Amino acid sequence: MDIIKVDISSDQTKKYFFRLPDSQTSHIEACLLNLSRYGYIICVSSQVGCSQKCKFCAASKSELIRNLTSEEIQEQISLIIADNTQLRVKKFQVTYMGSGEPLSNYKNVFDSIDCIRKRYFNLSKVNISTTCPIVGEKCFIETDWEKYKNFLHFQYSLHFSNDFDRYKYLWPYLLEISVAVSYLNKISCILNDTYKVNYIPFDGLNDNENAAAALEKVMYTTRNAKLKISKMSEIDGSYLLPSQSFDKFVSSVKQRIDEVEVFCSDGTDVNAGCGQFYNESIV
Numbered sequence: 001m002d003i004i005k006v007d008i009s010s011d012q013t014k015k016y017f018f019r020l021p022d023s024q025t026s027h028i029e030a031c032l033l034n035l036s037r038y039g040y041i042i043c044v045s046s047q048v049g050c051s052q053k054c055k056f057c058a059a060s061k062s063e064l065i066r067n068l069t070s071e072e073i074q075e076q077i078s079l080i081i082a083d084n085t086q087l088r089v090k091k092f093q094v095t096y097m098g099s100g101e102p103l104s105n106y107k108n109v110f111d112s113i114d115c116i117r118k119r120y121f122n123l124s125k126v127n128i129s130t131t132c133p134i135v136g137e138k139c140f141i142e143t144d145w146e147k148y149k150n151f152l153h154f155q156y157s158l159h160f161s162n163d164f165d166r167y168k169y170l171w172p173y174l175l176e177i178s179v180a181v182s183y184l185n186k187i188s189c190i191l192n193d194t195y196k197v198n199y200i201p202f203d204g205l206n207d208n209e210n211a212a213a214a215l216e217k218v219m220y221t222t223r224n225a226k227l228k229i230s231k232m233s234e235i236d237g238s239y240l241l242p243s244q245s246f247d248k249f250v251s252s253v254k255q256r257i258d259e260v261e262v263f264c265s266d267g268t269d270v271n272a273g274c275g276q277f278y279n280e281s282i283v
Contacts, residue, residue: 001075003083013267016080020048020072026065030076030098032084033266040084040092041127044076046109047100052131052171055239056159056200056232059099068100070111077116087122095127097155097274102128103136110143117151129155129198131166132180134173140183145190154195155228156184160206161214169205169240181221188224196228196261201243208245209252216256229253230263233274 004017004027014032028048033041050057051064077094081087094116096102102109113126126148130136145152160166163176174180188195199215201207219227229250232242243249254260265274 001072003079007270009267009270011266013270015267015270018076018079028068028099030080031267032080035266038093040087040090041095042077042080042092043095043097044073045098045100046073046096046102046105050100051104052101054170056202058235067105067108070108070115073108073112074115089122091122091124093125093127094123095129097129101131101133103130103139104133106136106139125151125153127153127155129157131157131170132175133171134175137175140187145187148191150192152191153193154184155198156180156195157198158218159200161211161218177218185223194224194226196226197222198228198230200230200232201246201249202232203241203243207243207249212249212252212256215253219257226259226261227257228261228263230274233265233268
């Protein structure tokens with residue numbers, strides 16, 4: 001694998017394009033963020049393309065080509081570190097939030113986590129963002145979570161507070177919300193971690209008072225969880241649009257739920273924001 005190009009955003013986020021060894025045209029994407037609150041974060045892809053069809057995500061435009069191997073996931077990290085020598089000593093995090101659903105490739109994802117944890121003494125935390133697909137239930141059941149205590153953090157991509165809309169706008173093959181929350185409640189206790197429930201308001205769909213009330217009911221069932229409301233990144237040709245009532249919706253939610261984090265992606269001007277990764281051919 002080698003670096004094809006690097007795009008640098010106005011906020012200094014770096015988006016990396018890597019050429020895969022099995023093709024001269026296909027590539028994968030990753031990015032390096034430097035957030036004031038969290039420091040350096042390397043965001044990696046776990047699949048070439050994506051099997052899920054989340055209607056707000058650029059990766060949904062491409063079919064799943066294949067899972068990335070553990071070595072290919074690790075190489076994204078090593079190449080970014082080689083290109084940013086400060087990461088040889090400064091603390092950083094890795095987040096599995098690029099293209100692909102990590103729990104649909106959980107064996108390679110967790111093998112890569114085990115390897116980078118041994119390799120990089122300054123790796124402080126690993127984050128996994130997941131919609132909780134049905135195929136990921138095996139990971140929830142079989143993984144020895146105790147070994148990841150105080151190191152692994154989950155982010156649950158909820159976005160809609162009922163299963164019907166999640167199946168419609170995300171993917172039909174997801175765990176029911178109640179089942180996913182039950183697993184994450186138990187796992188977060190073992191990890192000694194507060195997991196995040198991610199929610200993006202979309203215009204005219206899930207950004208009204210009824211949606212806020214439904215979200216409150218979901219959060220009431222969680223334990224060791226914090227709500228994170230994110231602005232949708234601009235994506236060309238997206239089926240869903242950013243909420244025009246974002247601030248009003250956030251205000252309504254904050255009246256119902258005590259602790260709410262409001263988030264807006266960095267790097268959106270180079271398509272390095274949440275939902276903007278699209279593994280495709282570069283012409």
